[in-house]
């Protein structure tokens with residue numbers, strides 16, 4: 222199984238994948254930000270990188286098509302959105318629907334979109350979580366492949382909650398992707 226990881230920022234979730242057994246499946250890291258620190262992490266691990274900036278394309282559709290075409294040319298089987306801050310539309314999903322998964326820092330059905338951790342923290346709830354789901358046209362909705370609950374302690378600062386969330390995300394993402402890779406190996 223050939224995996225591409227798509228990132229926009231720090232890439233700590235990418236790092237968790239690079240440190241796991243699926244490292245050998247990771248063919249490529251794509252960023253939509255040239256300055257994303259995750260690109261450094263990929264280079265350090267010897268994984269090819271590619272930056273694709275939306276500003277270089279005339280429309281969202283053309284950009285989404287270009288991302289799909291590029292991943293197709295690389296014969297990618299599984300696309301992992303790990304902190305990828307761009308909503309991929311129909312032009313992309315027509316090619317990769319079912320083969321694209323996303324990590325989101327909230328429980329299924331809760332806090333779709335950006336700043337999910339902060340929104341849960343400000344709501345004063347005592348638990349939140351993270352999930353990995355298949356990507357559909359609707360943002361942060363789609364078949365749920367894994368969930369991890371995260372406690373919010375009364376004494377937590379936002380930074381403490383974010384740290385706990387990121388640890389849970391790293392474990393969850395690795396376990397879902399490892400499971401998918403092993404599932405495919407078992408079928409062959």
Ligand code: GRF
Nearest residue numbers: 230231232233234304324326
């Ligand atoms: C994660 O919290 C992810 O769920 C969210 O963006 C963050 C990315 O972190 N969508 P990193 O770039 O993997 O460190």
